[in-house]
Amino acid sequence: MLAIAADGSRVLTERLDRFERADGSEIGRVMIMGIFEIDGDKIVEWRDYFDVTAVQKFAAG
Template sequence: MTPTQTVLAFLAELEKPEGFEAGVRKFFTPTTRYLNVGMSDTTGVDETVEFVRGFEAQTGISYMIADMLAIAEDGNKVLTERIDKLYAADGTLVMAPPVMGIFETGDGKITGWRDYFDTLQATGGQAPS
């Protein structure tokens, strides 16, 4: 699987209800660093799942659809420009922040993921706690 195919398969997993946790368990490694710049920084599957569960409970988000605006691969890195549409379980759109991200991959896994976005827009105008 190419790095781009790995990233697209991971993002497709997030489109399913409770897909974020399943995607993390399937594609992350014990040392994967997931950094939402200005919001959170986790390492590994368990820490990331804990963060995701808390974020979902706080926001009501159940799944995400990433509208890919641009994607580029450089070695094991995949750069993405996306609109991340985050939905509640009933299909209500909760937020849709524009995001620039970089994924690092290896052996069909996500080994690093950093997203850059307007945290005030992504948190409904409230500073993250």
């Protein structure tokens, strides 16, 4: 988690997700912006946004 902010029932997150193989070696990293919408103590909506080209680069090998 790099940053987090809240406004009422919305929580915005900036994070760096790291993908790795079973042996622990890194496949790649992706910066992600997420938004959670909260109702009481439950997450009722969850969306993530990221640069598709970054995922395509490490998926290609």
